Amino acid sequence: MLTTLIYKSQLNLSCESFSLTSLVESAKLRNAARNITGILLFNGVDFLQILEGAEEDINTLFATIRADSRHLNVVELMRDYGPRRRFENIGMLLFDLCTDAPDSVLSTVLRYSKLERYLTAEDKVFKFIRSFINRQKQPVPRPTLHPDDWTLIPEHAPFGHAIPGLIDNQPCQFALQPIVEPSEGKISSLEALIRGNDGGSPEHFFNTIDQDKVYEVDLLTKAYAFALAEKIGIGDHKIAINLLPMSLVNVPGAVDFLMDKILAHGLQPEQVVIEVTENEMISGFNQFNSAIKQLRAAGIGLAIDDFGSGYAGLSLLTRFQPDKLKIDREIISDIHLSGPKQAIVKSIISCCTDLEIALVAEGIERIEEWCWLESAGIKRFQGFLFARPQLNGVGDIHWPQPAVSGHPAL
Ligand SMILES: Cc1cc2nc3c(=O)[nH]c(=O)nc-3n(C[C@H](O)[C@H](O)[C@H](O)COP(=O)(O)O)c2cc1C
Structure with a gap:
């Protein structure tokens, strides 16, 4: 390999x-x-x-x-x-x-x-x-951002209008939520979030499935996310999907299936990021590790989702270094007010800088949270402040812009 x-x-x-x-x-x-x-x-x-x-x-x-x-x-x-x-x-x-x-x-x-x-x-x-x-060059000092200096300007439906209603002949639907990089004014990726045909949450959808079939369904449904990416025309953008790590292990030929569907829908493997959660990874680590090797060998990216909500914490990074790490919303929420949260995020930033792991802050709802995180060095964000998940499409994106004229941009 x-x-x-x-x-x-x-x-x-x-x-x-x-x-x-x-x-x-x-x-x-x-x-x-x-x-x-x-x-x-x-x-x-x-x-x-x-x-x-x-x-x-x-x-x-x-x-x-x-x-x-x-x-x-x-x-x-x-x-x-x-x-x-x-x-x-x-x-x-x-x-x-x-x-x-x-x-x-x-x-x-x-x-x-x-x-x-x-x-x-x-x-x-x-x-x-x-x-x-x-390292040979002088570091550029980072400015501290103040919430009063910023306002949010909407960009309407960047990929055109969402497909109306439900897509027929599918056991589930997908809602897309952008992960944005405001300093570059660009979309970093689109996360495909599964929804039941009744609009229900992922938990609700998986509860309605025969529990023996959860891994198979988990894997098979990803084909609809890739199909949606093709339908709305995501171009060179990346699409992130959530997958139970054990689906890769328990369903024979899982990586080949994903590769087939990625290519069949006109995507490149490098455009696809698979998000797994910390807890699930730890429970079947050895088997999961060989599936990861196959995914990486195919060119597919990997992210750890909800980082910090489980038990492994930073020690997980001694065993596995993903391309991307998404900091759990619990840590992000009200970070501008909490000393312990700020200390934890600073240590995650320092660790991921040394390991060249890209960081995403999830669940941003307030401009104060974004200001603190952007000033601390985080560049990628996901949350209602910027964009809500949109069923079968991508909704409006709200980009931070200087509120005061003459204020330097990011
Ligand atoms: C910084 C550094 C990089 C090296 N890179 C290589 C390399 O890419 N390929 C290689 O054959 N030897 C490389 N060497 C030399 C090996 O350490 C070693 O001396 C060489 O492979 C001969 O090994 P041998 O004496 O067991 O035959 C490097 C040495 C240093 C200090």
Whole structure:
């Protein structure tokens, strides 16, 4: 299975006769022979290396690299699976930030990548690369936002009017709710929320199902969410679906089914994010882990939903690092008034920054909550303040804009 591994380390200054050029030259040849590709970044003190190749080859090489006395503090940052390489045909390419300017290094890295532009923007590997390169630059201070300075301006039905009434011949319907990124003025993704044909909640819908069939129904209904995305024409936008992790384990061929339906409805796997909850993940972790590998290998994204409402908390991230983490609404609600909530969210932000995990704050209802969270560094939001779920469509989106003319935009 195609594996990508990222680690960081520090040059061992007590190592005499260190030559970066000869290290890279011999690494290139050895990597090419093992069909391992990737890049090595160096800033005079720290290394960041991306290695991609077959799982066993990566493990063997990494064990050797780890034991190499030319560097110290070798820390694995990410291990992931994917459908294709980012750096095809490159045995090992060196980028030395001591000699090249950060901006030119970044553009050269992106030029060497074989991934399409729209994929590199949110790709975790490229986020690690960007952060490493941008560490050379001065950080830009973040302004503190005040609720009185902001107003919400509606954008009406960005995907056109919702499909009226219920869609026929389906056991359920879907309501779409955007996750927005106000600082960029863009929709980050659309979450498809299941509804019964009577308009009932997901809990109500699943209570009406024969309990032996819950996993099967959970999986099969996702096809209607993809069909809806196609009907309303989501273009390059992402669609997030909720799935019980055990549906991936218990229903034979679950990942193939999802892939078939994704492609049949004109979507790319990279446009799809599967949201699972923390509690469900923990209960069947080992089986679930192999299903996750398959999903990642297919290119499908993963998010942890309702983070902080369960028992695992931050320790879950030692076992599994998703692309996206959604902070539970209980923690978000009235965050501007609560010291403990603010402390918890700050620690989640710090942890996810180090791991390049994108954060979403769920359940935003008040502008004060958004102001605090945006000032703290969160960029993606979901909640009634911005947009309500809309049955079979996407409703109005309310974007924050400066209320006072002359006030700088985000
Ligand atoms: C920062 C750093 C990155 C390295 N990257 C690679 C690499 O990509 N491929 C490789 O074969 N060796 C790489 N090496 C060298 C290996 O650690 C090791 O010296 C080499 O694989 C030879 O191993 P051997 O002596 O067991 O044959 C790297 C070493 C360092 C310090």
